[in-house]
Amino acid sequence: MLTVAPPDAIEMRANATFEALMWALSRPGDIRELPEAGLAAIAETLVDLECTVFSDDPALRAQIAATGALQADDISEADHVFLSSLEGAEARLVALRCGSALYPDDGATLVAQVRHGVGQRVRLSGPGVDGFLELSLGVSSGFWAMRAMLCAYPEGFDMLLVDGRSAIGIPRSTLVEVL
Amino acid sequence: MSLSSLTKPWSATSYGFLDASAKRELRRKMLKAIAVPGCQMPYASREVPMARGWGTGGLQVTLTLVNPTSVVKVIDQGADDGVNAASIRRFISRVSGAGETWDTLAASIVQSRHRVPEEVMREDQILVLQVPNPEPLRGVEPNISIARQMHADADYGKLWLTLYEQIVRKGRIMQGAGYPSMVNGRHVMTPSPIPRWDVPKLNMAKHLTFLSAGREKRLFAVPPFTRVEPLVFSDRPYQVEHHADLTCRRSGVSGYFMNELPVDGGGSAFEVSDSNLGIKAIQQAEGAPVEIGKTWYRNGEFSA
Amino acid sequence: MAYVATRGGEKAIEQAERLFRQDLGTIDANRVETIKQTMPYLIDRVMGEASLYSEELAALALAQTGGELSEAVLVLRAWRTTQPRITIARPVQQDEILTQRRISAAFKDIPGGQILGPTLDYSHRVLATDVLEGKPYAPPAVDAAAKPAPAQQPSLADWQRQQGLLAPTSEADVALEDIPDLTREPLLFPASRAHRLQSLARAETGGVLALGYSAMRGYGNAHPTVNELRLGEAEVVVRHPRGTEFSAGRVRVSQAEVTSKEKGGFLDLGFAATFGWNEVKVIAAATLDLNSAEAPVGSPVHEEFYLYHTESVEASGFCIHFKLPHYVTFQSTLDAMRDAKAQKAAAEQKGAVERQTEPAE
Structure with missing residues (x-):
């Protein structure tokens, strides 16, 4: 009575990408491997016509447009924000959606390309971290200060930081101390 | 652009049953659920080929997670051979090609109704709990809009009052299964109707837990290393069921959560509720090379 | 004897399903076609509750469930889950519906006229037992009207708006993709009107009737007058990627507007619409919509009360889920109860001992 299609390449990629993102956010600071480098596969995994997306990359914008998602010109309208760099982005990112205490899920997902293992050293603690964890990320202390200001838990935004095929997740529940 | 570019080649059913947009919605909500542990995230909840209330919420989460290399264990009341557990496991494997197992240690995903397995779950494992009623405040506030506002305000006074009244009236907290618990110090959640015995297994666990209510369209999560604290008063410690001294009449194991079976002529017999743990104990006693993992309770004491 | 890892559960469910299906016998295209041809109103009801318009699939669902309505609706909704959404059709306007029945209880006559159309309303409900005695019932032919009614009929509400009886519509030009869709997003409260009407459109007929009737009897604050009841067929107009609009087919629809008292200088209007012809459902649903404002x-x-409790798949599923074993939760309750009793007994015992040892005055 039931005929089921085998998974195609897109399905397999989205499944593996999601698994990496899920574990990345479940264990903040841990590096997870994506099946493909870059942000395109993440967009494919998460967004479609139900979403409003901001992206600073024209190629990615075209790809997102094909999913039927609405393109936001303004970061404050977007539920998903894709950035090719976080450098000097604080001023724009102050507008990131943080949801409300009533609907914390309205807080945005920020997906950004960020170097892992270099740059500002930070200490992470909170859900998903056994004790605390220290690592270096190409994210400025100014950004972390802005995040601390915006994320009044349970309000806040959640970050997926991508370097090639590596992904690190930092949900709003994580306490980030700049070292 | 043509009409055909808007759609895809016809197939009777998508891989994993759910179509791509349903999976994307679940993925988005599952990530938010991880980001705000214990907070109920609303989702559209598609209809699946099972009746609402029969594990459709857990099923949607599992169907989003599975791939052909997954190994799935499904239990109902702790048993792998319960009729509904069998039905769900068979469905998952039919639509995904995932492997089936009864062994907690071999599973990549454990979908469960009313129990957490007795063997400690590892950091690479996912527990998916089926949730009939996701709202811990339902008993004190049936209106969900008001209850949601109470969560927003972290206003749990009415819930504390109910627990206090039980102590005054009955001498103890009478909550059976589904003991309300504070997650990450902020949101009170129901751990689903698992016995009190199982709630400590969610606290600072290594594995990831999703809890999903298909009928009520809410899902929430407990990430690894997250505090899950049953609501108790400092002078009235949390009490699990008095099962530490009971022995399974079939497998001989003791110190685990048991099913009570009334026997003719009065009295009760007991059988271990985690049925595959019992099976493995018997097989081991018969000399078979089976591995029993470390358990959360040892000699009836929680010690993870 | 060893604890045999029987697959008893799996065998039992397999056989139980076989027993059910064996009773129904072979299902073939003929049976499906017969159901489709002979039970149009049942098909309509199922399509409405499934929110899936396909007479053929609805007939198949009825055939394979033996007419167990909540099962038939569930099977269709589950099938619907697997289908991609290709496009969003243009909203249906009242005056574009190919109208077969349209009546108003608010006026003796209305612009366009009262069109009775097909109905049993004025029939004597007599069981045709002759059929069982070998005398088939052949319905007498309908006499064509001298002047056929136009296929499309104006909207009464439009006339009322022109007369200043109804509040002007805000006429917000909502883009098609911005219309909320209940099947792709969760129902939250207070619900958008789109979500409320969509939820009522797929609500269980009996449930909507029960709650709508309670409102009519006085548990609501507004007694409905049927402003307009309309049964007809609507074109499903979609846009080709090249930009041309075309009709992909027609669907049978019902819609009802009910009105009551004056509010803010205008008549208040409750509305409901659904796939298929189902008058009871749309009148009851429109009554609920009318009464919601100050409920x-x-x-x-x-x-929140009526939308949750008339959701057929959720309500029936939860109701039958109580057949599933609950012995773990029950065990947990038993434990707390026994412990409380034991504590109480111990306390009484201690109290009794203390009383005995009190020094005599």
């Missing part, structure tokens, strides 16, 4: 929380006309 007390927890009353049957409060939207």
Whole structure:
């Protein structure tokens, strides 16, 4: 009575990408491997016509447009924000959606390309971290200060930081101390 | 652009049953659920080929997670051979090609109704709990809009009052299964109707837990290393069921959560509720090379 | 004897399903076609509750469930889950519907006229037992009207708006993709009107009737007058990627507007529409919509109350789920109860001992 299609390449990629993102956010600071480098596969995994997306990359914008998602010109309208760099982005990112205490899920997902293992050293603690964890990320202390200001838990935004095929997740529940 | 570019080649059913947009919605909500542990995230909840209330919420989460290399264990009341557990496991494997197992240690995903397995779950494992009623405040506030506002305000006074009244009236907290618990110090959640015995297994666990209510369209999560604290008063410690001294009449194991079976002529017999743990104990006693993992309770004491 | 890892559960469910299906016998295209041809109103009801318009699939669902309505609706909704959404059709306008029945209880006559159309309303409900005695019932032919009614009929509400009886529509030009869709997003409260009407459109007929009737009897604050009841067929107009609009086919629809008292200088209007012809459902649903505005929380006309409790798949599923084993939760309750009793007994015992050892005055 039931005929089921085998998974195609897109399905397999989205499944593996999601698994990496899920574990990345479940264990903040841990590096997870994506099946493909870059942000395109993440967009494919998460967004479609139900979403409003901001992206600073024209190629990615075209790809997102094909999913039927609405393109936001303004970061404050977007539920998903894709950035090719976080450098000097604080001023724009102050507008990131943080949801409300009533609907914390309205807080945005920020997906950004960020170097892992270099740059500002930070200490992470909170859900998903056994004790605390220290690592270096190409994210400025100014950004972390802005995040601390915006994320009044349970309000806040959640970050997926991508370097090639590596992904690190930092949900709003994580306490980030700049070292 | 043509009409055909808007759609895809016809197939009777998508891989994993759910179509791509349903999976994307679940993925988005599952990530938010991880980001705000214990907070109920609303989702559209598609209809699946099972009746609402029969594990459709857990099923949607599992169907989003599975791939052909997954190994799935499904239990109902702790048993792998319960009729509904069998039905769900068979469905998952039919639509995904995932492997089936009864062994907690071999599973990549454990979908469960009313129990957490007795063997400690590892950091690479996912527990998916089926949730009939996701709202811990339902008993004190049936209106969900008001209850949601109470969560927003972290206003749990009415819930504390109910627990206090039980102590005054009955001498103890009478909550059976589904003991309300504070997650990450902020949101009170129901751990689903698992016995009190199982709630400590969610606290600072290594594995990831999703809890999903298909009928009520809410899902929430407990990430690894997250505090899950049953609501108790400092002078009235949390009490699990008095099962530490009971022995399974079939497998001989003791110190685990048991099913009570009334026997003719009065009295009760007991059988271990985690049925595959019992099976493995018997097989081991018969000399078979089976591995029993470390358990959360040892000699009836929680010690993870 | 060893604890045999029987697959008893799996065998039992397999056989139980076989038993059910064996009773229904072979299902073939003929049976499906017969159901489709002979039970149009049942098909309509199922399509409405499934929110899936396909007479053929609805007939198949009825055939394979033996007419167990909640099962038939579930099977269709589950099938619907697997289908991609290709496009969003243009909203249906009242005056574009190919109208076969349209009546108003608010006026003796209305622009375009009262069109009775097909109905049993004025028939004598007599069981045709002759059929069982070998005398087939052949319905007498309908006499064509001298002047056929036009296929499309104006909207009464439009006329009322022109007369200043109804509030002007805000006429917000909502883009098609911005219309909320209940099947792709969760129902939250207070619900958008789109979500409320969509939820009522796929609500269980009996449930909507029960709660709508409670409102009519006085558990609501507004007694409905049927402003307009309309049964007809609507074109499903979609846009080709190249930009041309075309009709992909027609669907049978019902819609009802009910009105009551004056509010803010205008008549208040409740509305409901659904796939298929189902008059009872749309009148009851429109009554619930009409009554929702000032409904007390927890009353049957409060939207959270009636939308949750008329959701057929959720309600029937939860109801039958109580057949599943609950012995773990029960065990947990038993434990707390026994412990409380034991504590109480111990306390009484201690109290008794203490009383005995009190020094005599």
